[in-house]
Amino acid sequence: MIGQLTGKLISKQPPEVLIDVQGVGYEVQMPMTCLFELPDLGEQVSVITHFVVREDAQLLYGFNTFAERSLFRQLIKAQGVGPKLALTIMSGMTAHQFVSAVTHDDVSSLIKLPGVGRKTAERLVVEMRDRLQNWMSSTPATDAAPLDTAALQPTLAASSPREDAVGALLALGYKQAQADKVVAQALKTNDGASSEELIRIALKSM
Incomplete structure (x- = not known):
């Protein structure tokens, strides 16, 4: 199993990197x-990975901390x-x-995500509560710090920030019309923003 990769960051085409x-x-x-949180293109990067083998594909999922990978592994165990x-x-x-949403039974925050209906959100809250207690108790202190996304200023090699932002939202499961709308709204008040900035703004507005 491939558990970690360290090398040069060649490209970022959300949600995929090379x-x-x-x-x-x-x-x-x-x-x-x-x-x-990744550095600029051409720089050294190290990601923690989860390797999935299917009949038709071999897929790698990457994370910045062991805690994030652990949460991913707990999530894919859920029904x-x-x-x-x-x-x-x-x-x-x-x-x-x-974790906060599950702990506080915040179903409304979960159903804002594409592919998560009310029944799925309610099931996640029930199924993940006990699993997350184990997750939090086993999370190293260095991994447990919340992410400060406001301070991040990465760059993305792309010819069209709008197209890349829309493409990333589509890859995450959002509908074309919804993706077009939120990205267009983000551009109105953030003209000249990079692809990742547009994606971040769009996700917050969902």
């Missing part, structure tokens, strides 16, 4: 909350939650925001 590890390029899908939906959930909120 990492060159000694001449081999690994495609890794990451939650937006993790992708926002009706596969890797794609888990990635969407962790893109819409940080690991600690999700």
Whole structure:
């Protein structure tokens, strides 16, 4: 199993990144909350990974901390939650925001995420509560700090920030019309914003 990758960051096309590890390029899908923390292209990067083998594909999911990967692994054990939906959930909120939502029975925050209806949200709250107690007790202090996304200023190699932002939202499960609308609204007040800034603003407005 591939548990960690360290190499040069070649490209970022949310929600996927390409990492060159000694001449081999690994495609890794990451939650937006993790992708926002990556360094600039061409710099060294290290990500914690979860390897999924299917009949038709071998997929790598990447995270910045062991705590985030642990949460992902707990999520995909929940009924009706596969890797794609888990990635969407962790893109819409940080690991600690999700834990807070479950702890406080905040179903309304969960149903704002694409693919998470009321029944799924209510089931997540029930199923994840006990699992998250174990997750929090086993989380290293260095991994437990909330993400400060407001201070992050990454760059993305892309010809069109709008197109990349819309594409990223579509990949996370949002509808075309919804993605177009929120990105257009973000551009109205943030003209000239980078792709990742648009994605962050759009996700917050969902």
